[in-house]
Amino acid sequence: MANILVVHGPNLNLLGKREPGVYGVVTLDEINEQLRLLAVELGAALRIEQRNGEGEIVDIIQSNADWADAILINPAAYTHTSVAIRDAIAAVGLPAVEVHLSNIHQREPFRHHSYIAPVARGQICGFGVNSYLLGLRAACAYCS
Ligand code: DQA
Numbered sequence: 001m002a003n004i005l006v007v008h009g010p011n012l013n014l015l016g017k018r019e020p021g022v023y024g025v026v027t028l029d030e031i032n033e034q035l036r037l038l039a040v041e042l043g044a045a046l047r048i049e050q051r052n053g054e055g056e057i058v059d060i061i062q063s064n065a066d067w068a069d070a071i072l073i074n075p076a077a078y079t080h081t082s083v084a085i086r087d088a089i090a091a092v093g094l095p096a097v098e099v100h101l102s103n104i105h106q107r108e109p110f111r112h113h114s115y116i117a118p119v120a121r122g123q124i125c126g127f128g129v130n131s132y133l134l135g136l137r138a139a140c141a142y143c144s
Pocket residue numbers: 010011012074075076077078079099100101102103104111
């Protein structure tokens with residue numbers, strides 16, 4: 001069984017109410033429920049964490065390094081700013097899949113660059129909740 005650490009970054013706890021024109025009306029609980037259902041189908045175990053703080057996300061990655069086989073992460077705004085999260089992913093050496101609800105490449109120029117992408121196996125964006133579901137499939141594929 002693959003162990004997948006799912007990390008949601010800042011402000012994703014507000015999904016459902018937050019800029020629905022950009023992120024839709026699906027809540028984080030609903031995303032997590034869909035991930036759990038798919039994980040059963042794929043035979044994966046999930047640990048799901050949401051944090052607003054950059055250092056807290058680094059701590060979550062480090063503290064799950066021995067348990068996880070792969071990381072599924074939506075770093076949210078830290079995608080575009082965080083050397084620390086990038087370094088944490090590189091340091092633990094686990095395959096990581098970067099996901100975004102929105103297509104960051106169609107949005108403001110400051111969202112086009114990801115500090116995470118160079119240390120991720122790949123990036124999936126623009127498909128709403130399906131970005132997460134496709135990302136979970138990709139993460140599991142790296143564990144088989
Ligand atoms: C996001 C895109 C980021 O640019 C933004 O800061 C977010 C959410 C997404 O899932 O589309 O908070 O990661």
